[in-house]
Amino acid sequence: MQKISIVVAVSSNGVIGRDGDMPWKLSTDLKRFKALTMGKPLVMGRKTFESFGSKPLPGRPHIVVSRRAKLDMPAVETAINLEDALLKARQQAQALGVDEICVIGGGEIYAQALPLADILHVTHVNAVIENGDTFFPPIDSDCFDVLSEEAVPAGEKDSYATRYVVYGRQKTI
Numbered sequence: 001m002q003k004i005s006i007v008v009a010v011s012s013n014g015v016i017g018r019d020g021d022m023p024w025k026l027s028t029d030l031k032r033f034k035a036l037t038m039g040k041p042l043v044m045g046r047k048t049f050e051s052f053g054s055k056p057l058p059g060r061p062h063i064v065v066s067r068r069a070k071l072d073m074p075a076v077e078t079a080i081n082l083e084d085a086l087l088k089a090r091q092q093a094q095a096l097g098v099d100e101i102c103v104i105g106g107g108e109i110y111a112q113a114l115p116l117a118d119i120l121h122v123t124h125v126n127a128v129i130e131n132g133d134t135f136f137p138p139i140d141s142d143c144f145d146v147l148s149e150e151a152v153p154a155g156e157k158d159s160y161a162t163r164y165v166v167y168g169r170q171k172t173i
């Protein structure tokens with residue numbers, strides 16, 4: 001069974017989005033996002049897909065979740081709920097020979113996927129963001145362990161310094 005990974009960037013006060021976009025520019029993190037997700041199926045909500053101009057990111061199959069019966073999105077696969085999306089993502093992963101599915105947002109989809117996730121790739125953004133309207137749920141330390149951690153200073157094209165943390169779900173015996 002493929003791992004379900006969540007990939008997210010979140011501020012110190014839990015914000016991931018504002019006005020349909022991300023409230024920062026993090027070029028260094030985008031590069032890591034690209035390397036991490038390349039070749040793997042991406043599951044996302046309809047609003048997140050629209051937030052990058054409804055244009056698929058190259059080299060990664062997209063599965064876009066929407067309750068709408070008719071979505072005019074010919075460039076991507078659509079799914080009627082998260083369960084349907086994960087099923088389709090698993091089929092894509094199998095066909096591609098990869099062992100990971102990446103759930104890439106936004107707030108609604110993260111909230112539903114967190115209980116199912118095996119791995120969390122979290123970019124903790126060192127900032128308190130005012131007027132955020134989309135949030136990531138708190139990470140329960142009774143469920144997830146820190147597997148690795150890396151401080152990343154703000155580069156020229158980064159709004160803030162970050163801390164990249166990989167969390168793994170605790171194994172139940």
Ligand SMILES: NC(=O)c1ccc[n+]([C@@H]2O[C@H](COP(=O)([O-])OP(=O)(O)OC[C@H]3O[C@@H](n4cnc5c(N)ncnc54)[C@H](OP(=O)(O)O)[C@@H]3O)[C@@H](O)[C@H]2O)c1
Nearest residue numbers: 009017020021045046047048066067081105106107108109
């Ligand atoms: N910081 C980060 O790492 C990060 C990553 C991704 C996104 N974001 C930000 O997050 C914000 C978007 O997040 P969001 O919470 O507003 O929207 P979202 O989760 O991207 O998409 C929500 C939409 O997904 C569909 N959906 C959700 N649950 C569903 C279900 N169970 N069954 C069927 N369809 C379902 C619905 O689409 P329909 O309305 O079409 O039915 C819903 O309106 C933006 O600001 C974006 O920039 C941040």
